[in-house]
Amino acid sequence: MSKKTAQYGSWKSPLIADLIVEGTVGLGGLTGDGDNIYWIEGRPSEAGRSVIVRLTPDNQLNDVTPQPLNARTRVHEYGGGSYIVNQGNVYFSNFVDQRLYQQKIQGENTPHQITPAPITPEGAYRYADGVIDSQNQRLICVREDHTQGGEPVNTIVSINLNNSQEIRVLVEGHDFYAFPRLSPDNKKLSWISWNHPNMPWDGTELWIADVNSEGSLGEKILIAGGTEESIFQPQWSPDGVLYFVSDRSNWWNLYRYTGTIEPLHPIAAEFGLPLWVFGMSTYGFSSAEKIICTYSKNGNSYLASLDTKTLQLQDIDTSYTAIDSLKVSGNQVLFIGSSPTESSAIVKLNLDTGELEVLRRSSQIVLDKGYLSVPQPIEFPTENGKTAYGFFYPPQNKDYQASEAEKPPLVVKSHGGPTAATSSSLSLKNQYWTSRGFAVLDVNYGGSTGYGREYRQRLNKSWGIVDVDDCCNGAKYLAEQGLVDGNRMAIAGGSAGGYTTLCALTFKDVFKAGASYYGVSDLEALATDTHKFESRYLDGLIGAYPEEKAIYQQRSPIYSVDKLSCPVIFFQGSEDKIVPPNQAEMMVAALKAKGVTVEYVLFEGEQHGFRKAENIKSAIDGEFNFYAKVFGFEPAK
Numbered sequence: 113m114s115k116k117t118a119q120y121g122s123w124k125s126p127l128i129a130d131l132i133v134e135g136t137v138g139l140g141g142l143t144g145d146g147d148n149i150y151w152i153e154g155r156p157s158e159a160g161r162s163v164i165v166r167l168t169p170d171n172q173l174n175d176v177t178p179q180p181l182n183a184r185t186r187v188h189e190y191g192g193g194s195y196i197v198n199q200g201n202v203y204f205s206n207f208v209d210q211r212l213y214q215q216k217i218q219g220e221n222t223p224h225q226i227t228p229a230p231i232t233p234e235g236a237y238r239y240a241d242g243v244i245d246s247q248n249q250r251l252i253c254v255r256e257d258h259t260q261g262g263e264p265v266n267t268i269v270s271i272n273l274n275n276s277q278e279i280r281v282l283v284e285g286h287d288f289y290a291f292p293r294l295s296p297d298n299k300k301l302s303w304i305s306w307n308h309p310n311m312p313w314d315g316t317e318l319w320i321a322d323v324n325s326e327g328s329l330g331e332k333i334l335i336a337g338g339t340e341e342s343i344f345q346p347q348w349s350p351d352g353v354l355y356f357v358s359d360r361s362n363w364w365n366l367y368r369y370t371g372t373i374e375p376l377h378p379i380a381a382e383f384g385l386p387l388w389v390f391g392m393s394t395y396g397f398s399s400a401e402k403i404i405c406t407y408s409k410n411g412n413s414y415l416a417s418l419d420t421k422t423l424q425l426q427d428i429d430t431s432y433t434a435i436d437s438l439k440v441s442g443n444q445v446l447f448i449g450s451s452p453t454e455s456s457a458i459v460k461l462n463l464d465t466g467e468l469e470v471l472r473r474s475s476q477i478v479l480d481k482g483y484l485s486v487p488q489p490i491e492f493p494t495e496n497g498k499t500a501y502g503f504f505y506p507p508q509n510k511d512y513q514a515s516e517a518e519k520p521p522l523v524v525k526s527h528g529g530p531t532a533a534t535s536s537s538l539s540l541k542n543q544y545w546t547s548r549g550f551a552v553l554d555v556n557y558g559g560s561t562g563y564g565r566e567y568r569q570r571l572n573k574s575w576g577i578v579d580v581d582d583c584c585n586g587a588k589y590l591a592e593q594g595l596v597d598g599n600r601m602a603i604a605g606g607s608a609g610g611y612t613t614l615c616a617l618t619f620k621d622v623f624k625a626g627a628s629y630y631g632v633s634d635l636e637a638l639a640t641d642t643h644k645f646e647s648r649y650l651d652g653l654i655g656a657y658p659e660e661k662a663i664y665q666q667r668s669p670i671y672s673v674d675k676l677s678c679p680v681i682f683f684q685g686s687e688d689k690i691v692p693p694n695q696a697e698m699m700v701a702a703l704k705a706k707g708v709t710v711e712y713v714l715f716e717g718e719q720h721g722f723r724k725a726e727n728i729k730s731a732i733d734g735e736f737n738f739y740a741k742v743f744g745f746e747p748a749k
Contacts, residue, residue, distance in 0.1 A: 115513040120520040120549035120597075121740060123512040124748035126483060127547050129729040132540045133157075136475045139456055141391060142437045142446050145197040149446065149471065150176070151458055152183060152194070160723020164195055164204060166217070167471055176215055181228060182207035185240040185390075187256045187266075188288075188645040189690055189720070192389025193241035196251070203231070203242060203251060210238045212251075212271070231276035235259055239271075241290055241390040247298040248327045249273050252282065254289050254390070256644075263644050268292050268303060270327060282329050283319075288312070288645070290390060295348045299323050302346045302354055304337070309648035312387035313531055313561070313568065315339035318346055318356055320369075335369050336360075342565070344384035345393060349420070351400040357384040359565045366395065366405065366418065377418060377425045381409040386531045386561050396440030398463055404428075404445050406435040408562045411489055411501060412536060415447070415461075430468065432459070434537035450474075450537030452486045475540065482510025485546035487536045487554070492589040494558070498570075500582040501563065503536050504590065505545075505552040512549065519597035520551045521743050524587050524623070526605030526612040527554070530571060530579055530653070533561040544732060548748070551596045557582035557612070575653035576619075576635075576667040579612045584622040600743045602626055604735065607691060607720065611635075614669040614699065618676040625679045625742040627735045630691045630720055633699040634671075635664040643689055673702040679709035681738045683731045685718030711738060 138154030147169040152162050162184040164176040177183050185194040185205035195204035202215040206228075215228040232239065242253035250270045257265040268289050272278035283289060286305035290312065293302050301323055306316040317337040322330035336358060337343040344357040344364060354369045355376075364384030366376040383405060385392050395405035395418075403418040413435040415428040432449030434456070439446045443463040450456035455475040461468050487503035494500040507520045514520065523545055527534045534554040542552050556562065558578040559571025570578050583603060591598030602625040605613040610631015617626045632638050639650050639657045655663050665671045680703065684696040696712065703710040713734055715727040722728050740747045 115511060117515060118512050118549075119745050120507060120514045120518060121743060121745040122748055123507075123509045123547065123549040125509060125544070125547035127477075127479065127540060127544050129544070129732040131477055132475075132544060132732065133725045133729045135477045136455075136540065139448050139458055139472065139474050140192075140437060141195065142439050142448065142458065143195075143197055144439060144441050144444070144446065145200065148197075149458075149460075150195075150197050150202070151472070153472075154723065156723060156725035156728055159725075162194070162207070164202060164215075165472075173472075176202055176217070177204065177228065180208075181213070185238055186210055187238045187240035187254060187390065189643045190389050190645070191240065193254075193391030196242045196244060198244040198246070204228075205239050206230075209234070210236075212239050212276075231273070232271065232279070233277060238264075241292065243292060243294055245270065245294055245298055245323075245327075248323075250327065252292050252294070252301070254292065255279075263647070266644075280327070283321075283332070286317075290316075290387060291346050293346055293348060294323070295352050295354075296350060297352065300348075300352075300354075301329060302335075302348070304343050304346060309651035310339060311531065311646075311649055311652065312344075313342050314652060315341055316343045318343045318369075320354065336367070336373055342384070344387065345395070347395070347397075349397050349400050353400075355395075355403070357394070359384065362564045362566055364565075366403070368420075376403075376420070377423050379407070379425070380564070381407040381414075382562050382564070383407045386529070388529070388532065392436075393438050396438060396445075398440050398442060398445070404438070404440045404463070406438050406447065408533075411503065411533070411556060411562060415445075417463075428461070430461075434535040450535075452536050452538055453481060453484055455538045455540065477540065479543070480510065482508075483547045484508060484538075484543060485552075487542075489536065490553075490586075490589075492586050494585040495578070495581045498558070500555070500557055500586065501560075502553050502555040502586050503534065504595070505542055505554070506595065507546050507549045507551055509547045509549065514549065519594065519600075520549060521600035521739070522551045522553060522587060522590060522596040522602070523739075524583050524601065524603040525552060525554045526557070526579065526583050526603060526609035526616075527560070528605065528607035528609045529561075530557075530559045530575060530608040530612070531561060531568060532608075541732065544736070548736070551590070553586050553590060555583050555586050572652055573655060575608075575650075576611065576615045580615045580620060583612060583616055584620050587622055600624060602739055602742075604629070606630055608632065610691070611669075614676075614680075615667070617678055617680060618669040618672050623678065625739055627681045627683070627738065628696065628699075629683045629731070630685060630688050631682075631696070632691055633669045633695050635668045636661065637695060637698075638691065639664065641692060646690065670698050670702065673699070673706060676703065676706075677708060679738070679742050681711040681713070681735060683713045683722075683734070684715070685720065685722065686714055686716045687718065688720045690720040709742075 141152035236258035485508035606629035
């Protein structure tokens with residue numbers, strides 16, 4: 113069938129926003145308990161509720177947490193590590209009251225017949241990242257105490273499972289904690305800690321202590337880490353050796369501690385991740401002699417096995433280019449995998465047979481590959497003779513073509529964090545754009561994870577400069593190559609990516625429009641009105657506040673609205689505690705006063721990131737229709 117010739121942006125696509133939202137669930141929190149497999153599904157169709165799901169050996173899939181319970185913790189606001197399973201008992205944090213609940217599993221197919229019951233007292237406490245201490249019949253986890261007013265207090269606590277009113281503080285004195293982990297014999301506890309102004313990818317400390325017979329901890333011993341070394345995922349091997357990931361070599365590599373610290377397999381690749389949420393995992397033990405791990409290199413993930421005796425690393429062949437939430441038990445490996453043509457899915461690997469089995473897909477949408485744009489990894493020159501990275505998606509729709517004289521409009525995507533990264537995994541939101549005739553550039557600007565500590569540190573004291581330069585230079589590179597229309601380029605991003613977007617639109621003259629999703633416009637407001645986890649983040653990204661107040665104002669778009677003259681659309685959640693609505697509203701008011709084309713969409717009840725199906729859909733279509741007006745094309749009906 114011959115293709116229709118139509119203007120870029122006006123192509124009719126089968127990938128409508130309803131399909132993206134209604135047919136998609138978020139997947140995370142993988143774990144196992146005996147032969148049962150558990151995970152969390154974030155469901156836009158249930159107002160974003162996080163539901164614990166169980167898969168039994170006979171392939172029965174059941175919801176564990178009944179309506180209206182929502183298995184989500186607010187520790188650090190970003191959460192993660194919200195539940196743990198032990199011998200048929202599920203312990204989880206409920207979002208509304210932040211109490212820990214116990215859900216007893218009874219029967220193979222009816223796990224929620226017994227009503228979940230709270231096991232922690234009422235009060236302004238939050239819990240995350242737990243482990244079961246079976247020897248002492250207790251749960252050990254991170255607690256965030258909001259009872260005193262001011263900045264909350266983080267500790268590691270134990271909760272008596274036979275008397276949950278008995279809560280004991282085991283570790284205190286640092287600003288933050290993560291990864292409390294028990295040795296196989298329950299006689300040692302390890303954890304990481306860090307203090308303001310560090311973020312966990314800047315510098316953390318790895319500690320161990322003996323667990324005494326009555327459950328208290330003995331002398332706390334610092335093993336590794338500091339203000340210039342990031343430790344990630346300490347984990348005990350089956351034979352009681354403590355392993356961990358460190359970036360002391362510039363790259364997050366695997367190490368172990370046996371009285372001294374030993375690198376396992378030095379390589380220019382990342383076995384660690386920025387700890388934005390609890391419970392992240394990149395490796396596990398199939399035996400004391402074999403680690404199954406995932407690492408990233410040049411923006412893609414790889415699965416591998418590491419022999420703990422020979423220290424040889426052997427790749428395991430899969431089609432997945434993004435691998436997360438890896439868990440290992442014996443010959444069974446679980447992970448969330450995705451690729452440029454396959455949405456994320458929970459995958460089980462049998463190490464004995466090499467068989468890969470998909471247990472649950474995040475999306476049931478099956479798209480004809482004729483509508484899929486395959487991302488092309490690109491490197492492009494940026495400021496100071498350096499190189500930056502990204503993934504380029506050309507327009508793709510098997511039914512349409514544009515005239516040879518026309519170049520496609522471009523949307524540059526600026527990821528959040530800013531210490532995060534984008535990957536080549538299938539993004540239906542990106543395909544929404546490319547199947548309509550847009551090109552997309554997903555940028556891993558300086559500061560992104562996956563390219564070593566030095567690359568991450570490019571953003572130190574330079575947020576709003578390096579990230580903006582890289583996004584602008586990526587767009588200009590594509591225009592110079594003749595791949596996109598340099599006069600029809602937009603930029604969009606959420607949270608920190610929203611800040612990069614607003615800075616690019618304000619301080620540069622590269623883009624003709626933009627979309628800010630809960631983006632920062634006033635760095636001072638962010639420094640003085642945000643949550644504990646990120647309250648000193650800007651010390652490293654911008655400078656000390658208020659000592660360097662002038663720099664904060666200089667790099668805040670709100671103070672330079674006179675320089676912004678292109679159309680912008682803002683999307684914001686009314687209950688966002690990380691970037692409050694006043695950030696967007698100040699910018700909108702200033703732009704309206706100036707007469708700039710501006711739209712503001714406030715979603716009631718949403719927080720930092722949208723979870724409700726109708727709001728996600730509204731934002732997707734709203735951004736597209738906004739650009740249609742700006743770039744002068746008629747969207748397909």
